[in-house]
Amino acid sequence: MATPSPWVCLQCQLSACWTGSASHIVAHLRETGHGFAVQAKTGALWCTKCETVVLSRRLTSERAAVVHKEEEARTYFQGDGKKGREAYTPWKPDAKDAGLLRGITTVPCRAHRGILNLGNTCYLNCILQTFLHNPLLRNYFLADKHNSKACERAPPCISCELDKLFSEVYSTTTNGPFAPTSLLHATWTIGKDVNLSGYAQHDAHEAFMTLLNALHAHTRGSTSSACNCVVHTLFAGTLQSEVLCARCARPSRTLEAMFDLSLGLAAPVGQMLTLEGCLKRYTRVEKLDARVCGECGASAEATKRMSIRRLPPVLCFQLKRFEHRGTDKSVKIDAHVRFPASINMLPYATPKVSAKGMNKNAGTGPPAMYDYDLFGVVCHEGQLDNGHYTCYARLQDEWYRYDDDKVTHATLRETLAMHGQAYMLCYVKRRLEYRPLDLRPSYVRAREAEIEEEKRRERERELRNQRELEQQLLDLV
Ligand SMILES: [Zn+2]
Ligand SMILES: [Zn+2]
Ligand SMILES: [Zn+2]
Numbered sequence: 051m052a053t054p055s056p057w058v059c060l061q062c063q064l065s066a067c068w069t070g071s072a073s074h075i076v077a078h079l080r081e082t083g084h085g086f087a088v089q090a091k092t093g094a095l096w097c098t099k100c101e102t103v104v105l106s107r108r109l110t111s112e113r114a115a116v117v118h119k120e121e122e123a124r125t126y127f128q129g130d131g132k133k134g135r136e137a138y139t140p141w142k143p144d145a146k147d148a149g150l151l152r153g154i155t156t157v158p159c160r161a162h163r164g165i166l167n168l169g170n171t172c173y174l175n176c177i178l179q180t181f182l183h184n185p186l187l188r189n190y191f192l193a194d195k196h197n198s199k200a201c202e203r204a205p206p207c208i209s210c211e212l213d214k215l216f217s218e219v220y221s222t223t224t225n226g227p228f229a230p231t232s233l234l235h236a237t238w239t240i241g242k243d244v245n246l247s248g249y250a251q252h253d254a255h256e257a258f259m260t261l262l263n264a265l266h267a268h269t270r271g272s273t274s275s276a277c278n279c280v281v282h283t284l285f286a287g288t289l290q291s292e293v294l295c296a297r298c299a300r301p302s303r304t305l306e307a308m309f310d311l312s313l314g315l316a317a318p319v320g321q322m323l324t325l326e327g328c329l330k331r332y333t334r335v336e337k338l339d340a341r342v343c344g345e346c347g348a349s350a351e352a353t354k355r356m357s358i359r360r361l362p363p364v365l366c367f368q369l370k371r372f373e374h375r376g377t378d379k380s381v382k383i384d385a386h387v388r389f390p391a392s393i394n395m396l397p398y399a400t401p402k403v404s405a406k407g408m409n410k411n412a413g414t415g416p417p418a419m420y421d422y423d424l425f426g427v428v429c430h431e432g433q434l435d436n437g438h439y440t441c442y443a444r445l446q447d448e449w450y451r452y453d454d455d456k457v458t459h460a461t462l463r464e465t466l467a468m469h470g471q472a473y474m475l476c477y478v479k480r481r482l483e484y485r486p487l488d489l490r491p492s493y494v495r496a497r498e499a500e501i502e503e504e505k506r507r508e509r510e511r512e513l514r515n516q517r518e519l520e521q522q523l524l525d526l527v
């Protein structure tokens with residue numbers, strides 16, 4: 051200790067020092083049998099009996115009050131040396147303040163950092179914002195599951211780049227936009243094969259898929275089949291395509307992995323589409339032309355139906371606004387697609403839509419397990435070749451609009467009003483875990499209920515017999 055702070059005996063007010071191992075105050079307490087001493091500077095309380103510093107809530111608060119009062123008396127406002135500082139009273143909104151406060155929304159701090167546009171990179175910035183606002187991906191990176199300082203992979207490692215991005219946005223006090231230089235460089239390097247490099251406007255959905263594939267590849271424990279890396283755990287679902295032969299009615303099913311669902315926007319001009327409508331279209335029964343059935347070998351007509359066999363915790367939709375026509379001609383479809391803040395996916399899940407032979411409600415679990423909440427919307431504004439990407443994203447209950455480095459507060463209503471520009475929709479599952487209370491099969495439960503009922507009837511019969519016996523005895527008397 052550089053400057054010894056005096057200790058004061060609480061019984062006789064003697065003050066003495068305590069430097070290193072030489073404690074004059076403890077010597078005093080031992081000599082006199084006095085019980086307590088307090089350090090003037092910190093308020094630490096020494097107990098002779100316990101031979102240690104002890105905590106006294108009362109002393110702490112009384113000392114704080116005295117210190118506060120002294121400070122009040124000694125501190126003066128700048129430029130006004132005469133008047134003492136006004137005593138502190140907590141702020142209570144008056145009628146005028148309360149009026150102004152009505153209807154405002156609270157703005158949480160952090161995690162609303164813009165990302166600099168490094169030359170037509172808004173397509174990438176939007177995808178990064180959907181990653182940053184994905185609560186499950188955030189948990190993964192903030193839980194230090196991939197530490198860029200400990201990673202041994204030779205750069206570029208997309209996991210490392212995202213780890214740095216998450217800690218830049220969530221765990222530093224820096225404000226102002228983030229410049230994703232090394233992330234962009236890494237994206238260009240890994241995106242070479244899909245032509246996702248250079249200072250040209252790219253497709254946000256392509257960037258999304260490229261980043262997910264790279265993140266999967268750059269995560270420890272990734273495998274080519276049944277992978278349980280963070281990407282596969284969060285984004286991967288399974289699609290089922292079922293073809294039903296009209297002659298033998300035997301289904302043939304094909305499964306396909308999905309990272310998101312791409313929905314076509316076929317609609318008469320001027321008609322408003324809905325996400326639910328697009329999903330219904332996607333999972334409707336389609337008639338197929340006559341074909342040779344793999345089951346019965348006959349040439350017969352068939353029907354085909356798509357459904358989602360396994361829903362991922364993070365469910366993203368791509369609204370196919372860009373259509374390739376001819377060799378290198380693309381057009382943008384300016385359809386309006388209304389999308390909800392919450393969606394229940396049960397109607398599009400496999401057991402519900404599957405053809406006959408399947409119990410309609412078997413194995414689907416409670417409908418509440420299919421609830422999803424919107425957390426991100428990637429928008430494309432303007433024309434195909436001179437368009438611009440923006441993103442709406444939710445942090446807990448607050449919505450923000452991200453236009454590269456510009457971040458503005460938004461509302462759910464404003465977000466849902468982007469039905470003319472929405473290109474990608476990101477939803478997250480509301481309940482991640484479901485444990486049914488009763489795991490026994492229904493026939494076991496039915497049998498046990500029967501046994502219970504049998505026992506109850508038996509008890510009733512006994513009771514009746516006993517009462518009859520008593521009555522007979524009474525009658526005899
Ligand atoms: Zn004393
Ligand atoms: Zn803030
Ligand atoms: Zn890494």
Ligand SMILES: [Zn+2]
Nearest residue numbers: 266277279282
């Ligand atoms: Zn994987």
Ligand SMILES: [Zn+2]
Nearest residue numbers: 295298343346
């Ligand atoms: Zn057949």
